[in-house]
Amino acid sequence: MKLGTLALKSALISAVTVLSSAAMAGTKVGMITTLSGGGAGLGIDVRDGFMLAIKQSGRSDIEVVIEDDQRKPDIAVQLADKMVQSEKVDVLTGIIWSNLAMAVVPSVTAQGKIYLSPNAGPSPLAGAGCHPNYFNVAWQNDSLHNAGGAYAQSEGYKDVFIMAPNYPAGTDALNGFKALFEGDVASEVYTKLGQTDYASEIAQIRASGADAVYFFLPGGMGISFLKQYSGSGVDIPVIGPAFSFDQGILQAVGAAALGVRNTSQWNKDINTPTNKAFVGSFLAEYDRLPSLYASQGFDTANLLLSALETASVSDNIGFRSALKAANFTSVRGDFKFGSNNHPIHNVYIREVVREGDIFTNKIIGKVLSDHGDPYSKDCKM
């Protein structure tokens, strides 16, 4: 009896699978991203940008399965297994954090799935651990920090205080900064990940006599630091990557961020028709300005759509070369893939300004042109 039910069940299940795969001859995309907890704003923006591009394409043959990883590597791994084995997706995307990407990407690409990264770009996946099925549409982690170093250099700073959380991306950030900065480092400080009070670091900055501060403190950590820094009376200029100045958190920082210079590969005032159309339609659809993360989600979906125009996902080799051609117009302007499937793009310096009631960024110059990453030489594929 039990055996009978079981057999019936599995017959039913396979019938359903056959039916659904017949109905859905198109492409199935699995998106694993952070939709709850402290970092949810980033995942929501990536998802909204991605879905906006899918909607604008008008294609009904693309199915997107979205799951929340809660910023936990173990959950991300479980979701990836589920998406590969039971949902049978063709393409995976969505992960925000480098530690989650390191846990998921090598295994899904080894199982023959395509992975398109809309955010995290850890150095191992750009160097020796690169894979022909893995494409990063955002940046390699060092990219914006390289630009930070180059900008500090071009501004003539001689003695810079640098600070980041004590975790792998933090170490990468400070090394990325030092790569293109030739002056002295006044002090190199590693804070606790998730730290909320920076009084002690600010006192060190005050005592250091540095002529500039470079900090990498993504999300809430950056909000706390900037509010406390502006109240401390220390007036040494600060520079940071876009992660502490994106559209999602600037309103929470408020006037404390005004005038701060930050590096980014995208901004809403990049003057191309594609970008203008993206900013306008995102605002119309979701009633808020897009962030850096939304632009990356939008680009990721458009890259996928462009590849689907010329190849089918079932033809792995053909689809990969269609992706590599990057035959789409990125909202950031010029975009192509380097030999390790990571972007070669321009990086800009922006300044935080107030437009009416809203705090946002304005591009004030280009720091790096057609910038790749130093890890591509280690990538053999």
Add this chain to the structure above:
Amino acid sequence: MTFVLLAEQILNGIQFGIMLFLMAAGLTLIFGVMGLINLAHGSLYMIGAFSAAAVAGMTGSFILALLAALTASAAAGALVELLVIRRLYNKDHLDQVLATFALILIFSEGTRWIFGSFPLFLDIPDPLSGPVTIPGGIQYPLYRLVLIGAGLFISIGLGFMITKTRIGIQIRAGENDREMIAALGINISGLYTLIFSLGAALAGLAGALVGAIQSVQVGMGEPVLILAFVVIVIGGIGSIKGALIGALLVGLTDTLGSIFLPELLKLVTDPSTATSIGSSLSSMAIYILMGAILIWRPTGLFGIKP
């Protein structure tokens, strides 16, 4: 290492400790008197910060924002006590941990549902912003000095309430023998609701005060909660005095450790190794402190001897 930097760091440590005390005081009262492990204490801290940010955004008044934080977190505390916690007094600690952990998830997702996923803005009121120069030539943010003052004022008030007032006597009696004070005709369930919402109000106040210099976002209470537990374990569970001393010890150890350990290590090794080992060691410093104190006094500094 100049005198000014040292003095500034000591002030930072005291200020951090005072904020921890506001969290730990409520937690230790609830644990000490009711024997309840309340993991959702961090959510009450978050509720305080969010209601302050919402009211400050609507009215522009920081005083109203603080009142809103106190009211909202006390009300949330009373509600939680009446609906959920009341059923847990006779259960073991595992049930309490499970139920209050569920409350964390409910409060976090509820807050996201109401306020969205992006951090809110809450700023220091203008008269309190900017630095002041205090004797010795130390420049220090005025708001942080006010925080130290407010925290000390609250701790004195709380100490007075516990030792000198009738309600304080009832609380202390409840800590020692709850059946006996019920037999003496004191409304024990009313007393419990009161203590719980008092603890919640303290957490909410801390959330609102700290929210002005930090990030008001979902999940902001959990990191503080862990430190608050360290504080009450060091101070001795149930002791307000212990919570104050424990909070100051943790605050000073954490702040001074993060600056002096890397400096000390630089004397014996090269700067980059010193920085990385020093920052790892300073993250551990308060737990090492807790371990050392527990070896010396297993029930904490002011804990009741078994």
